[in-house]
Amino acid sequence: MPVEIYLNVAFNGLLTGLVYGLMALGLSVIFGVVRVVNFAHGEMMTLAMYATVVAFTSLGLDPFVMLVPASAALFVLGYLLQAGLINPFINRPEHSQFMLLVAVATILVNIQLIVFGPDARNVQTSYSFDSYALGSLVIDASKAYAAATALVVAAALFAFFRYTILGKSIRACADNYAGALVVGLDVKHLYALTFGIGAACVGAAGVMLSLIIDVTPGLGPAYTLLAFVIVITGGLGSMPGALLGGILIGLTEALAGLLFTPSAKSMFAFGILVLVLLFRPQGILGKKPR
């Protein structure tokens, strides 16, 4: 097989992996601070995808125009979800939190089924079928735009946590819960903000993914699982780990499909997960628990 085929497939896998990474970043941010595993993550992403599809089909709005409003809407949803529903569960056993978020996920899937039906819906923009040729490398335009946006959003998120007072306060909550309370930080508000930021992240990823794949209500649970695979591979709670995990899974799926058989590409992604759990249980960039 010509080498340019490997190059094309690997590059496309990299682009897809970056969007996967952005999606998983939201999950990692929420877990890293609030220590709650968001089992409704994929379902929240499909909400953003449906918002994008509806805005495009009814108002003709390009997905890039929807990036900020959809992320903002998901931020509000995430904030309210944490402040109103999850906060009372913060000090309850983990299985209660799991079941709460699984219930939220089930409700979201069924609402989407009722409102949108089970049919696949998509956004077909003027550039949906465009591709760029760089020598023998053919780059899918939609994937390239989506990946570039994922990088920008991820960079903004890193900068927010590193350079802003609010970001540092949130990190303080994550690093030392009791200490944050002692110095007078409004931890409940910061938790809600964090959940909102994680939801906004997955909202942005959903808007970008609507350029690449069709949305169905059944997509949510599948992407929740994918997000877990990515964050566990990269390191649960580690933001760079989530991006790296996304890229790794994207590349693995693409190259395994090419080198072996496409029908087994998910198998290799899960194979990576098993290897990571065996040899580095904290994930590639995760820190060992003390």
Next chain:
Amino acid sequence: MENKTRRGHRGSATGITRRTFATGVGAAGVMAGAGPFVATRAQGAALKVGVLLPRSGFQAGIGQDCHRGVEIAGGILKGLGMPPLEIMNGDTESSPDVARARAERLISEGAQLLVGAFDSGQSTAIAQVAEQKGIPFVINIAAAPPITEQGYKFVFRNFPTAPMLLSDAFANQKEVFAATGVTPKSVVFLHVNDTFGTAMQKGIGGILSKVDMPYKVVDTIAYDPSARDLSVEVAKAKATGAEALLMVSRLNDAMLLTREMVKQRWTPAAILSMGPGWYEDQYLKTLGKLADGPMSFVPWYDPNKPVSKQLEAALAKAHPGINLNTNHIYTFEALLIAADAYKRAGSTDPKVLADAIRATDIKDNVSIGPGVKFDAKGQNVWLKNAAIQNRGGKLVTVAPKEAANAKPVLPMASYNKR
């Protein structure tokens, strides 16, 4: 971002133990399998027919399309003097396991006959339940041969098996190549790896050497029908340098493949599909001019039969702009078989109904061929298939010649010049 301290109530450094995490993942799995409610509707003392279709999940588009055949059947059956049917809907959620559970549930709720389920894997699961419970099951669409090779007494299939589909398909392909003067010398075979796709792949392997086709299969690529990204599959197929694409697919994957071919700037001389997907209305509407060109070698309807005209008119009235297709035709015919058997049996006793179905001899039907009759295995072996091509958002029949209403056009116009 790392948590460096623990809160008192948590049992591990992360606050999440492997056991509780596994519980959560398991719960997510349960949630993934959860689905909508099954609706039933009463129509007096009618035959209770449980219709099982994949109305959600990755086959939802086709399942919903099949259901259109159910919606328009009532009026036509009444016009044909058939007794009323009480439809009990069941969603298989595109899963054989759910199909089995829904079949059991419908039977426990009083279904006296089952119809379904579009997919071979799901139909196989339902057939096992039907046989075990002694309830007649009329398969609308499913091509895997083993379903009617098990010696079942309550299972009937009014749809061609994979070998029947293939032998007609290859004959029709030769006719199309001769008519267009375009004969591909090589094809790459892409197929879904579900029960139907695997049965077709085995069938092609067995039949191809016997039918003397002008092309050779340079590579066979299997993929998951619920895949969300088929870029690798298309890249691999393109790299083979094959002149044409031989397909066994579903609907969503057919759309994904087309998009990828456009993006990767590859237009095969011909797309020869031997399954669903490429002729579906959703495919035509979603892809517009990019949907033009593929040929499907499928069980089809005889436009000259009177009931076909009634079915076309009823569909046009209920769903304007939707082309009559295999999904509507064979779902309707399954209900026709049920109503006809009930009429002759005059009883809802399952054994009597099954005997009546076995004695079916319907000539006033829709599909191509002499009509509906079953052999000793419960298979209608008299069905014929056609070649249809997507042209300008419509479907035209291009082979066999005696049923054609248009001439085939090959090679396909380049995707990037439309």
